[in-house]
Amino acid sequence: MESLHRWTDSGSIFTLEHFRQQPPREFKPDDLLERQAVRESNARSYPRRIPLALKEAHGLYVLDTRGQVFMDCLAGAGTLALGHNHPVTIDAMRATLDSGLPLHTLDLTTPVKDAFVEALFAALPPAFAAQARIQFCGPTGADGIEAALKLAKIATGRKGIFCFSGGYHGMTQGALSLMGNLGPKQLPGSLMADVQVLPYPYDYRCPFNIGGEASIDVGLSYIEQLLTDPESGVLPPAAVVVEVVQGEGGVIPAPARWLQGVRKLTQQHGVALIIDEVQTGLGRTGRMFAFEHAGIEPDILVLSKAIGGGLPLSVMVYREALDLWKPGAHAGTFRGNQMAMAAGTATLRYIQEQGLASHAEAMGERLMTQLRQIQRDYPCIGQVRGRGLMVGVEVVSTAAQGARVAPADGVMAKAIQQQCLREGVIIELGGRHGAVVRFLPPLTIQAAEIDLLVEKFQFALGKACLDSELRG
Structure with missing residues (x-):
C-alpha cells in the first residue's frame, strides 16, 4: 500500500510541499477560464461549479495555475481509481508507446487486448466469467448502455425497458431515456419509447412513505405486479437496468434483499438484468464489482x-x-483503444494485488464514521450514506417544521461545495435538487488523508452554516 507520498513520472517523491514550491505562474489563470467560457459550449458543466484551471496532478492532489493545492475527491467522476498519474498506469502507457504497437485497431486483437480480457475475466466472479462474452464499445459508459439495450432487445425479441427513478446512465438517446433527472430530458423531444420508470429503494425518502423492510417488500411486489398482471398495461420488458449504488442520483445504495428480489423476478420472467457499474466497478464500493455485495450476477454488466x-x-x-446478434450488429470506431487497454490491465491487476477493494471499504467506513460524528452537531446534515469510497452527505433545510424528512437544501449544499473549494477540497453535488455532497476520492487514499479531508470538510461546513445564519 502506498504512503502519503506520491511518485512523479520521473520517479522522485512528490509531496504537498513539492506542490507549494512550484515556480510562480507565467500567466493569469483567469485567462484560461475566460477563454473557456467564450469558446466552449454552453453545455459545459463542471467549470461552472469548480472554476479551476489545472496545471499538475499526482495521486489525490491537483495543482491549479494559481499554485493552490486541492484534494481531488471527484477524481474524474470516479474514473481515476488509482488517482492522478499513478506510476503503474504511466508505465503501462509508456511501454505500449515504446512497443510500436498500433494504438488503434478497431476490434482486431493484439497481445495488449488479450491481456486486458484475461485480467478482466480473472476479476469477475468465476461462475459469471466462465460463460461470459465481452463486447468492446465506444469510449463512454453511455455507449456501453446503448449496446446493452440493443443486445437485450435482440436477444429477447422484446422492446420495453424498466429503469428506476434517480437513475443516471448517460446522455445519449437511449441512456437519456432511462434518466431520473427530468431537466435534461425535457428539451430533446422524442426519446426512446417503451421505457417504464420504477421506484428505486431510497429509504431516506421512501417513495411509498413507509421505509424499512416494508418498503422493500412493496417495491418488489410492484415490479412483480407489472410482470404478471395481464391488465398492468405494461408489456413484458426486454431488460431491467439498474445501478447497485446510484451515483449522480445521490449516492443511494440499493438494499441487498431488494437486488436479490429483482434478480429473482427477472430470471422468472425471462428479462435480462443489466447492471450499470460504470461508476461502481473495480473496487469502488468495497468489492471488485458492486453487485457482489448482494451475491447476485447480472445478465449484462456495463463497465x-x-x-x-x-x-x-x-x-x-x-x-x-444472449449472444444472438449477427456479425457487425454493433460497432464503434474507438473500441480498439490500445493505450486504455494497457492502462486498464495495469489498474485491474494493481487493485487486486494491493487489496484496494478491501482498502476502499475500510477507508469508506472511516470517512462515514467521522462524517456521522459531525452530523450530531450540524442539523443541516440529514443523512450520511454510501458504500466503500462512494459516499454521500444529504444536506437538508433546518427551517422545516414537522416534516417526516426535512426538505433537501441544494442552496446550502452548493454553499458547502464552494467553501470546500476555498479550503482546497474538490467535491461534487448530486441527488434531488443537487443537495447531496458526493465524495469519490481515489481508492489509494490513506487514513491520514481521510482525517485531513474530514477536518477540511467540517471547517467548510461550519463556515457555510455561519454565513447562512448571518444572511438570516
Whole structure:
C-alpha cells in the first residue's frame, strides 16, 4: 500500500510541499477560464461549479495555475481509481508507446487486448466469467448502455425497458431515456419509447412513505405486479437496468434483499438484468464489482470509467446465451483503444494485488464514521450514506417544521461545495435538487488523508452554516 507520498513520472517523491514550491505562474489563470467560457459550449458543466484551471496532478492532489493545492475527491467522476498519474498506469502507457504497437485497431486483437480480457475475466466472479462474452464499445459508459439495450432487445425479441427513478446512465438517446433527472430530458423531444420508470429503494425518502423492510417488500411486489398482471398495461420488458449504488442520483445504495428480489423476478420472467457499474466497478464500493455485495450476477454488466485506467474505454460483459446478434450488429470506431487497454490491465491487476477493494471499504467506513460524528452537531446534515469510497452527505433545510424528512437544501449544499473549494477540497453535488455532497476520492487514499479531508470538510461546513445564519 502506498504512503502519503506520491511518485512523479520521473520517479522522485512528490509531496504537498513539492506542490507549494512550484515556480510562480507565467500567466493569469483567469485567462484560461475566460477563454473557456467564450469558446466552449454552453453545455459545459463542471467549470461552472469548480472554476479551476489545472496545471499538475499526482495521486489525490491537483495543482491549479494559481499554485493552490486541492484534494481531488471527484477524481474524474470516479474514473481515476488509482488517482492522478499513478506510476503503474504511466508505465503501462509508456511501454505500449515504446512497443510500436498500433494504438488503434478497431476490434482486431493484439497481445495488449488479450491481456486486458484475461485480467478482466480473472476479476469477475468465476461462475459469471466462465460463460461470459465481452463486447468492446465506444469510449463512454453511455455507449456501453446503448449496446446493452440493443443486445437485450435482440436477444429477447422484446422492446420495453424498466429503469428506476434517480437513475443516471448517460446522455445519449437511449441512456437519456432511462434518466431520473427530468431537466435534461425535457428539451430533446422524442426519446426512446417503451421505457417504464420504477421506484428505486431510497429509504431516506421512501417513495411509498413507509421505509424499512416494508418498503422493500412493496417495491418488489410492484415490479412483480407489472410482470404478471395481464391488465398492468405494461408489456413484458426486454431488460431491467439498474445501478447497485446510484451515483449522480445521490449516492443511494440499493438494499441487498431488494437486488436479490429483482434478480429473482427477472430470471422468472425471462428479462435480462443489466447492471450499470460504470461508476461502481473495480473496487469502488468495497468489492471488485458492486453487485457482489448482494451475491447476485447480472445478465449484462456495463463497465467504463476506471476500466480504462483513466483513458476512454467501455465494455459490456454478458452471458453467452444472449449472444444472438449477427456479425457487425454493433460497432464503434474507438473500441480498439490500445493505450486504455494497457492502462486498464495495469489498474485491474494493481487493485487486486494491493487489496484496494478491501482498502476502499475500510477507508469508506472511516470517512462515514467521522462524517456521522459531525452530523450530531450540524442539523443541516440529514443523512450520511454510501458504500466503500462512494459516499454521500444529504444536506437538508433546518427551517422545516414537522416534516417526516426535512426538505433537501441544494442552496446550502452548493454553499458547502464552494467553501470546500476555498479550503482546497474538490467535491461534487448530486441527488434531488443537487443537495447531496458526493465524495469519490481515489481508492489509494490513506487514513491520514481521510482525517485531513474530514477536518477540511467540517471547517467548510461550519463556515457555510455561519454565513447562512448571518444572511438570516
